[in-house]
Amino acid sequence: MKLKDKNVLVTGAAGFIGSNLTDKLLEIGAEVIGLDNLFNGRIENLEEALKNKNFQFHKGDIRDINFLLDILKDIDIVFHEAAFTSVPQSVKMPESCNDVNVNGTLNLLNAARKKDVEKIIFASSSSVYGDTPTLPKKEDMPRLPISPYGVSKLACEAYMQAFHQVYGLKTLSLRYFNVFGPRQKDSPYSGVIAIWLGRIINNEDLIIFGDGEQSRDFTYIKDVVQANLMAAEYDVSGEILNVGAGSPITLNDLAKLILNLTDKKNLKLIYTDPRPGDILHSYADISKAKKIIGFQPEYDQEQGLRDYFIWYCKKYNVNLKIN
Ligand SMILES: NC(=O)c1ccc[n+]([C@@H]2O[C@H](COP(=O)([O-])OP(=O)(O)OC[C@H]3O[C@@H](n4cnc5c(N)ncnc54)[C@H](O)[C@@H]3O)[C@@H](O)[C@H]2O)c1
Structure with missing residues (x-):
């Protein structure tokens, strides 16, 4: 699927990764809706995007199903970046982490299937592997998360795969490894x-x-953005891919x-x-992402x-x- 002229939703658009992804999507000619409840995101991250006529921002929460049903009306593809993102905070507040990450993601999947969205790319995390000794981390290894945050990401991956199996919704989970760069x-x-x-x-x-x-495995933001574009453009779904520098x-x-x-x-x-x-x-074996979506980190x-x-x-x- 070519992203130019597609209607795209970025959840968590005012955050670090979501805002970088939004800018790139606009640069390549997509029509982008950005959604964020501004819990952790900053509107100044969208300073450039807001000047673009192909961008609209909506403040709202992924736990609000009516809001999602409205936003997803004409959306072809969703990049799901919104999350409770702090591992230490998830240890202090596991229920809140679960509520935003698991309930919020399930809400998004339900709304997407009702509104005939074509594809959802989900921001998962290397934290799903936990502290297992085998390195590098491969997608088919046992997943033993040790934080509530890691558990929530694992549950979301499973929902992504189940919605692909049961409803035919195209889904893909990208396991990011320690992303860094502008706006963090x-x-x-x-x-x-x-x-x-x-x-x-x-x-x-x-x-x-x-x-x-x-x-x-510190991974530069521009490579993570690139992996998302490739995940959308390649005709692949129901998969989980590591995205790291390797x-x-x-x-x-x-x-x-x-x-x-x-x-x-x-x-x-x-x-x-x-x-x-x-x-x-923690570091990633990225051979599966290379093979399936042609991912090759440049930085x-x-x-x-x-x-x-x-x-x-x-x-x-x-x-x-x-x-
Ligand atoms: N940064 C990393 O190293 C890294 C590594 C692995 C996975 N991830 C995942 O990538 C995604 C983006 O992370 P980031 O580093 O940009 O974090 P971030 O905190 O900068 O962005 C997350 C955004 O989600 C928004 N948000 C939180 N709860 C929300 C809700 N209920 N409704 C709507 N919006 C909500 C926040 O306001 C924020 O703007 C997250 O899903 C994160 O778990 C990030």
Whole structure:
């Protein structure tokens, strides 16, 4: 399916990933409706999109079925990014996490089937794998999530597959691995890169939960957006695909790389207690996404970090030397 001239809904459009995806969809000529309850998203993320005549924003909640039935009237394809996204907050408030992620997603699927939506692409997460020792993570491995957030994403994947089987709705789940880039918030619950960038700008030492030897597959936002477009364009459904950079880095190495890139080798790494619900190691085997939708990440971690930091300094008028 070509996305040009298609009617597209992005849930969570004012968030980090949703707003980047919205901008790209508009750039390639789709008609986009953005939906967000602004719980965590920011309208300023849609500053550019709101200037485009092919974009409309609706403030609302995915748990409101009547709102969804109205919005989905003429929609061909849905990119479902809206979620309760914080792992530590999900440990504190599992019911709220379940309500937004599971009930909200089920609502969206029901509304989509009633309104004859063609396809839904769901933002799942590497957290569904939990702390199983086998690396890299492959889609058919056992899934043993250790946080309520991970459990909720796993339940949504199962709903995506069930709606494909039972109602013939085309669905696809993309398991994102630690996404970073422009518009990521530097709040206590967002990705470590955004938090560290905020600290570097203030000349503050970097804080690491645990011993820093935990590894992650940090994936640049532009590659995640690209994976979504491919997932929509290829005639494939009922599948679950890993979307990652496919190259792990420990937090200690990441911190050194960032301090080098920003010329802040004087800053120290401060180690503190590990956080409950955090997994130790995670990186993606991306061969299935390569085979099924032709996904190939274009950014390695260093290129992604440089692109992100340059964007940040320009946007917020920050004077930081980027090596
Ligand atoms: N950022 C990552 O590293 C990462 C990794 C794996 C999966 N994901 C998934 O990708 C998606 C996007 O994540 P993000 O990093 O952009 O997070 P984000 O918090 O920036 O975006 C989520 C958006 O959903 C909105 N939202 C929350 N509850 C809502 C509701 N009930 N109704 C309508 N809107 C609601 C928020 O206001 C926010 O704008 C999420 O589903 C997340 O779970 C993200």
